[in-house]
Amino acid sequence: MNNYSHFQVKDWLDDPAFQRWVYHGEQDAFWKEFIPNHPGQQANIEQARELLLAIRGELDALPDSEVKLRVSEILNAIPDEQRRALPWWKSNWLKMAAMLLLALGIVTALFREKENLRNLQTFVAGLGDGDKPQLSEIYNETNAIQLVNLPDGSSVILKKHARISYPAAFAPDRREVTLRGEAFFEVVKNPEQPFFVYAGSMVTKVKGTSFSIKANDDDDDVELVVKTGVVEVSALESEGKKEVRAGKKLILKPNEQVTFNRKSLNMVTKTVQKPVLLNLPAESQNFEFRRTPLAEVFAELEKTYGIRIQVDARAIAHCTLTARLGDEPVHEKLDLICAVVNARYETQGNAVIVASDGCE
C-alpha cells in the first residue's frame, strides 16, 4: 500500500483507489478501517471526499433495466438486414395475415358482443393488385378510444369519429398518413423515414415523437400539441395536395401547442402547462414505474390504449417493473416489458395475450 502519511488534499484527489471508494464504494472495508487509524489525515480525507462528490454532482438514477431497454431500442432501430428476424408487425407475409386476422377479429367481435357491432369498422380499400399503394382506412365509430397499429409499429389512439388512412406498407423514404378528427400519435423513431400526418391543409412532420392532433371537419382550426420530441408543422398549398407552402413552417417542442387556421393558414402557438388536447390518458401518462407490480403496469396500458391484456394473474404475481417507458408505441412498450420480465406476447385484434414464466 501507499504511504499515505504525507498526503495532501490534492494527493487524495488524484489517488485512484481513493476515487473509486468515494465514487463507487470499492474496498469500503479497507477505508472504513483506514480512516480512524490515521487521525492526522482525517481532515484532508474529508475535504478530498467532499470535493470529489461536488465535482461529480447529482446523478440521475439510471437502473440497469433502463439501460437495457434503451440499448434494445437502439438495436431495434438498426435498419433490417436479411439475417435479422423482423418484428411481427413489420414482416411482409404477416401483413396479409394481419389483414385477415383483423377481419376475423371484427367478425368475432360482432358475434361476441352486440355492442361491438358498430364498434369497429375497417375499410380496406384497393385490395388486390394495382399500381396505387393500397390504402387502409380505419374509422372509429364507437364512443371508446381505438388503438391503431401502423405498419411501422407506431401507435395511434383514435377518439370517436376519428378516421385515419395509411398505406399497407410505407414508402422507404417517408411514412404518410391522413387524419380526420382527433388522435394521439406515438411514432416509432426513424430519422431516415420521416413520418407525415396530413390533416386538412396542415402537414406535420416528425421523426419519432408523441403528440395530439385535433382536426375535426367542422372546425375552422386544426390544433396540435406536442408531448415529447420535436414536431415540424407546415401549411399545404391546398388540401389534398402535398406541396408545402413556402415560409409557412413552425417547429414545436414539448408542451407547445399550435392552432392552425384552415382558411388563412395562420399558425398561432402557445405554451401549455400540460400537453393535453383531447383528454386522453395517453396525453398525461408518463409510464414511469418503480417496482410496480406488473398487473398494475398492464392495467395502465389497457386504460391508455383501450386494449385488453390477457395474462395469468398467478404467473405474474411476483413480477414488478422498474422502467421509464416514455413515448414508445404500444408494441415497443410491450417488447420492452416482456424483455425485462422474461415473458412473450402475441396480439389478436385488440387483445394482447401474454405468457410469462413468472418472476421469483
Add this chain to the structure above:
Amino acid sequence: MKNSERSPETYLITRWQQFCAGDKSAFGELTELNYAALYHYGTRFTPDRDLIKDCLQDLFLEIWEKRETLSYIAAIKPYLFQSLRNNLIRRIRRQSVFSDIHDDDVQDDLSPESDWIIQETDQLTSHRLKQAIDALPKRQKEALYLKYYENLSYEEIATVMGLQRQAVANYLQYGIQKLREYWQHATIFLALCSEIAWH
C-alpha cells in the same frame, strides 16, 4: 490495480474491432457498457432527458452506420464522449433558436422526472461547496468531471472538449483551487455554527 484495469481495456478494443467488422452483439455490448456514462455526461449540458436519450440513440445508430470507417479508433471512450458532446451542443443550439422564450417551460416539463434523481448528495457535502461548483465556469466544471469522475487523462479531455492540453491543465488547476477556497470558507462557517450550537 493497474493490471486489472488493463485487461478490460484490451477486451473493449477487441470488441470494438469486432463491432467495426459488423458484429452486432459486440455493438450491443459496447452500447450497454458506455450508455450510462454517456447519459450522465449528457446531463451536464441539458436538463432535457429526452434530448439526451435521443442524441444517444442517434449517436449509436450513426456509429453503427459508419462502423467500417472506425477501426482506427483506439481510445473508444473519449471518442464517444466527444461525439455525444458535439451532437448535444449542436442540438441544443438548434433548439434554442426556436425557444428563446420557452426555456423555462422545458424545465417545467421535466419536473416529474426529478423524482428519479437520487438525492444522494451526502449530508456532509456543504451547501456552500455546491454553490461553489455551480459558480465555476461550465467548461471548468466539465473538465473536473471528466478528470475525476470519468478518470480521463489531460490528453483525452483535450480531445473531448476540443482544447489544447495546456488549457485543460489550467482549467483543472484553477477549478480545484476555487473549490478549495470555498471549502475552507465553508469549514470555518460550519465550525462557527457548531460553536454557537454548543453554547
